[in-house]
Ligand SMILES: NC(=O)C1=CN([C@@H]2O[C@H](COP(=O)(O)OP(=O)(O)OC[C@H]3O[C@@H](n4cnc5c(N)ncnc54)[C@H](O)[C@@H]3O)[C@@H](O)[C@H]2O)[C@@H](O)CC1
């Protein structure tokens with residue numbers, strides 16, 4: 032699926048079918064957490080890197096469900112939770128109130144302290160809303176994450192990878208597992224994307240079959 036198409040599916044599900052964005056995010060995050068749990072060892076500590084938008088919002092949902100599944104999990108927020116908006120803000124507040132550890136990293140040195148080799152790292156930095164190569168702290172977060180030798184998981188798509196062409200930017204998250212929502216993105220077919228995607232799994236987010244049919248997903 033193209034970037035615009037998958038974003039259209041979300042917005043039609045919300046605006047035409049009346050499914051709240053929070054429900055879609057819950058389904059996405061819960062499904063992703065279940066896949067991560069199946070792929071990791073129970074002894075793995077999981078650290079989720081959260082960006083400014085709804086991809087970051089997914090991260091807060093994933094954390095809550097991984098904790099329920101018995102994992103030690105914490106979050107690194109590149110944007111303080113109180114500065115988020117919409118569904119991402121709602122889920123960040125739930126995670127905060129639930130006592131899930133959240134560290135805010137707003138400088139390179141704070142990122143260096145937070146991104147270490149002791150955790151499975153989950154990339155909820157940027158998703159389908161990304162434009163161009165990761166800038167600023169997002170560039171540094173990907174650089175530091177790629178330098179660790181533990182397992183890495185990308186949510187929806189690896190930060191830095193172009194959704195439509197599959198062209199990796201010069202700083203692209205190198206995932207061992209990519210958990211993507213609704214359908215594989217067109218760019219995933221590009222052989223150059225393969226080393227950054229790792230194994231790809233698709234997770235449904237509960238949009239009705241009739242809508243998936245409109246976009247040729249089923
Ligand atoms: N209701 C929905 O729309 C759903 C969205 N979902 C998730 O939401 C994601 C899309 O969320 P958003 O549209 O908020 O987009 P993103 O989460 O990709 O965030 C986009 C924001 O990142 C920043 N940004 C863009 N390009 C950048 C760059 N090159 N370097 C640094 N910062 C950059 C900008 O502030 C931009 O507004 C999907 O990939 C998916 O993970 C899922 O939760 C399913 C439901």
Ligand SMILES: [K+]
Pocket residue numbers: 086154155156157158185186187188189190
């Ligand atoms: K991502």
